[in-house]
């Protein structure tokens with residue numbers, strides 16, 4: 001099940017590992033991010049059913065549409081296992097349809113918790129519901145696995161690492177493989193900001209901080225726009241007039257990783273960027289008050305700063321001005337996996353299926 005860009009990025013390695021292990025992979029593209037193309041992510045070798053259900057202002061309504069659409073398709077013939085990733089309305093819709101159709105369900109990136117239903121909203125609750133009904137739970141870290149165990153989730157838990165790190169990140173992050181091109185004297189900041197909690201007041205405060213930071217002569221700022229026009233229009237409105245800030249269109253994943261590597265500091269509210277930045281060894285200020293990925297903060301690679309302008313400015317000034325702190329935050333760390341999550345997931349899923357269908361003494365569907 002793939003609905004959004006990050007789901008595509010994180011499921012590419014899984015689809016290929018499953019295929020290499022002998023599984024027949026079928027993709028369902030929900031259409032949540034309308035422009036998302038299998039070919040753009042190297043997924044065109046797999047059969048794909050598009051559901052054409054674009055994301056809706058009410059994510060719960062989108063969940064229902066995806067769930068109903070899939071349940072209709074799977075009523076007559078469904079797969080042996082449904083695999084969903086993360087916390088989107090597409091993932092929850094897929095999970096509900098699998099349960100309604102009696103199909104085993106696997107959840108990639110299970111067990112992340114911020115312990116606050118309001119942030120990230122509605123993803124925290126979506127992820128909890130998916131975890132409760134999954135037969136197989138692929139937790140990226142021991143912390144996420146512990147969350148599943150303390151909630152007494154019924155599915156089988158595996159600690160695998162995050163498949164996002166398999167997606168070209170671990171390779172680039174390997175010591176000696178991360179070319180850094182810092183022009184002397186410059187301090188390059190890369191920004192992404194798209195989370196729903198930050199729409200409105202949050203965006204305005206982040207933008208005010210960026211404008212203030214352009215007054216520092218050393219600082220250069222690149223803002224990578226999100227594919228959602230509602231988000232990119234707000235950024236244009238607030239930053240488009242500022243000649244010292246470059247607004248870049250959404251980048252391919254490879255180009256995004258290169259842009260991260262060329263940066264001295266990243267400011268972002270993205271979930272995936274929180275996993276990638278420590279692996280690439282680039283310091284990160286997280287534009288959220290809470291995170292479901294505490295591992296990077298605990299290891300000193302990133303800091304939670306929220307969207308308060310003064311706090312953002314003070315943190316940037318501190319990191320830009322303190323070589324020792326910057327060197328420490330720039331050490332490569334691998335809190336979210338070693339780049340081998342997908343083969344682990346493929347092996348565990350196929351083993352689980354073999355056992356399940358042997359015990360059921362009924363043939364697998366494919």
Ligand SMILES: CC(=O)N[C@@H]1[C@@H](OP(=O)(O)OP(=O)(O)OC[C@H]2O[C@@H](n3ccc(=O)[nH]c3=O)[C@H](O)[C@@H]2O)O[C@H](CO)[C@@H](O)[C@@H]1O
Nearest residue numbers: 006007085086087088120123250251252253256270271272
């Ligand atoms: C609440 C929450 O945190 N939920 C997350 C949410 O996704 P997110 O916040 O990580 O979303 P984005 O920031 O859009 O994507 C990030 C990826 O996109 C790449 N990128 C970025 C800009 C660009 O121009 N080109 C790119 O290629 C970037 O390097 C990275 O790999 O849903 C996922 C799916 O379920 C979850 O896993 C994940 O928890």
